[in-house]
Amino acid sequence: MDLGIVAYHFESYEDLSQHHDCRYAFDVENSVGLLSRRFESLNLVGDLLWPEPFPTNFQDFPISRYNWVNIAADVFLMRYISIVDCLLLVCNEVYEIGFTPKNCTFTKLKTQLPASIIVTIQDLYNSQTQLRKERNSRVHHGLERAFTDDDQTFRMASRIEEISGRVQGTDQFGREIDLDRSFKEALVELQRDFNKECRKLIRQLNNAYDELHREFEDRFIPRIRASTHGLNS
Numbered sequence: 001m002d003l004g005i006v007a008y009h010f011e012s013y014e015d016l017s018q019h020h021d022c023r024y025a026f027d028v029e030n031s032v033g034l035l036s037r038r039f040e041s042l043n044l045v046g047d048l049l050w051p052e053p054f055p056t057n058f059q060d061f062p063i064s065r066y067n068w069v070n071i072a073a074d075v076f077l078m079r080y081i082s083i084v085d086c087l088l089l090v091c092n093e094v095y096e097i098g099f100t101p102k103n104c105t106f107t108k109l110k111t112q113l114p115a116s117i118i119v120t121i122q123d124l125y126n127s128q129t130q131l132r133k134e135r136n137s138r139v140h141h142g143l144e145r146a147f148t149d150d151d152q153t154f155r156m157a158s159r160i161e162e163i164s165g166r167v168q169g170t171d172q173f174g175r176e177i178d179l180d181r182s183f184k185e186a187l188v189e190l191q192r193d194f195n196k197e198c199r200k201l202i203r204q205l206n207n208a209y210d211e212l213h214r215e216f217e218d219r220f221i222p223r224i225r226a227s228t229h230g231l232n233s
Helices: 002-009 022-041 042-049 065-094 117-139 151-164 179-225
Strands: none
Touching: 002 022, 022 042, 022 065, 022 179, 042 065, 042 179, 065 117, 065 151, 065 179, 117 179, 151 179
16 A cells, blocks of 8 residues: 555656556555545444443433444444445456446456455355345335344333433333343444454455455566656665
8 A cells, every 4th residue: 555655756647647557556555545444444333332431321412322323233234345345446456357436346346356356255245145134124125123122112212311311111021111221232232243243354354455465466566667757666
């Protein structure tokens, strides 16, 4: 990614593109930057799932406890699933396939990529299957997961707490409503998915970077050796 600094030596992308090594380094760096920022943005999900300091008064919050965990689920699913899409963009640049971002689907890229990187991407896709279905159901059908064994009470009681600050009564199982317990149960539900998926994701991306690094070097080194711009050290 440090090679991307070459862009500062040119007034425009058109000028930079006159040199094949500079353009290749810049285009790859740009796509890798998008992928790395998307991966690092999962830390935002972690901040929502492990809040520090832990909130003690949700009446002063702009959203309810239930909406807090629901938004955390939305952010997690959207950002986690998009990791593989960002990886496809990197492959498109490293292997110089030339697809537009809209056409960078796994189905289309599979015909252009070597088997080694296809296996790595397929592993990532397979890991995402269940959460991808949940993401699609949320985005397209409005279906949301249940965080507790009585999610309707959790949602309604959270709304009452947000408005009045006092919640009394029992849930559908006859238990006294305990929003602290329900909120922590919901967080743990998401924390388990987050930890499990991110551990796998780190391994999968490491494998992908190993493959992409070798391909990048094989393509970049001959170009910088033949360069005429005088910017290579």
